[in-house]
Amino acid sequence: MNPSNLHMLFSPEVTQAKAAHKPIVALESTIISHGMPYPQNVDMARTCENIIRENGAVPATCAILSGKLCIGLDNEQLEYFGKAGPSVAKASRRDIARLVATKADGATTVAATMILAKLAGIRVFATGGIGGVHREAETTMDISADLEELARTDVTVVCAGAKSILDLQRTMEYLETKGVPVIGYGTDELPAFYTRTSGIKLDCRMDTPAEIAAAIRADMALELGNGMLVMNPIPEDMSMDAGYISQAIDLAVQEAKQNGIHGKALTPFLLGRIVGVTGGKSLESNIALAYNNAKLAAQIAALI
Numbered sequence: 001m002n003p004s005n006l007h008m009l010f011s012p013e014v015t016q017a018k019a020a021h022k023p024i025v026a027l028e029s030t031i032i033s034h035g036m037p038y039p040q041n042v043d044m045a046r047t048c049e050n051i052i053r054e055n056g057a058v059p060a061t062c063a064i065l066s067g068k069l070c071i072g073l074d075n076e077q078l079e080y081f082g083k084a085g086p087s088v089a090k091a092s093r094r095d096i097a098r099l100v101a102t103k104a105d106g107a108t109t110v111a112a113t114m115i116l117a118k119l120a121g122i123r124v125f126a127t128g129g130i131g132g133v134h135r136e137a138e139t140t141m142d143i144s145a146d147l148e149e150l151a152r153t154d155v156t157v158v159c160a161g162a163k164s165i166l167d168l169q170r171t172m173e174y175l176e177t178k179g180v181p182v183i184g185y186g187t188d189e190l191p192a193f194y195t196r197t198s199g200i201k202l203d204c205r206m207d208t209p210a211e212i213a214a215a216i217r218a219d220m221a222l223e224l225g226n227g228m229l230v231m232n233p234i235p236e237d238m239s240m241d242a243g244y245i246s247q248a249i250d251l252a253v254q255e256a257k258q259n260g261i262h263g264k265a266l267t268p269f270l271l272g273r274i275v276g277v278t279g280g281k282s283l284e285s286n287i288a289l290a291y292n293n294a295k296l297a298a299q300i301a302a303l304i
């Protein structure tokens with residue numbers, strides 16, 4: 001037996017899916033506890049799971065509960081992570097061992113969810129946006145652990161690009177250096193989360209889930225060991241006005257600076273302030289793009 005199994009807990013649905021070799025899509029829990037307010041976060045999480053089921057795959061929301069690496073949560077557990085919000089630890093790679101050892105709870109980031117997915121044999125993971133190189137990282141050195149994880153853990157992450165709370169150009173440079181393939185789904189440009197475009201060109205465009213699945217299979221066959229990013233633009237009808245959202249983001253970034261927010265608290269602070277500044281409008285877009293990513297991830301997983 002793999003020694004990591006001692007620390008893992010699979011939900012009945014995921015256990016059955018594994019036995020039947022059904023496609024499985026991982027989902028993260030930091031987006032629930034630290035990325036959105038209650039109760040919209042729980043509703044979003046449940047709907048993402050249902051969209052994955054409707055598209056022929058099985059959802060596996062990942063989190064740490066009483067020190068167990070949970071692959072698949074039931075409704076009660078989802079509700080717990082949604083209600084608890086930021087009082088639950090935001091768990092990235094560095095936090096996993098201590099949370100397991102102390103039998104504590106943690107909401108897993110993109111980086112940590114990739115690790116749990118990999119341990120569980122899951123290849124595809126859907127989320128909203130990834131962490132990246134923060135603005136002014138040249139002085140703060142704030143670069144998300146998500147980027148390192150994408151370089152070293154072979155799980156494919158479907159997202160809607162990154163929010164411009166980050167320095168998008170530097171984020172792309174970092175990914176290039178680290179050898180992470182970045183695929184634009186039906187686009188030649190990096191999507192900027194709330195908007196379909198960013199002005200930053202991508203080298204790789206694919207137009208079907210089958211093409212993406214083939215790239216994942218090739219990466220696996222060659223044992224390259226890296227993760228991949230699929231950048232899926234927000235649906236047109238839910239995208240936001242670029243000028244409006246960029247003003248809101250600038251304001252949030254300024255407030256974070258004034259308040260001396262840094263480290264793991266920075267991203268959740270910015271996400272919360274953007275929802276506040278836009279009067280909840282950004283939350284609707286955020287939820288819509290999460291659904292869009294869940295659907296694409298299920299379609300890809302079914303073809304691997």
Ligand code: PSU
Pocket residue numbers: 028030031032034035108109110111128129130131132143144145146163263264265266267268271
């Ligand atoms: N970006 C979003 N929504 C999110 C996050 C990022 O648009 O919910 C969360 C994800 O869990 C991501 C984490 O992995 O924030 C990155 O945090 P940090 O920048 O501290 O690495």
Ligand code: MN
Pocket residue numbers: 142143144145263264266
């Ligand atoms: Mn950081």
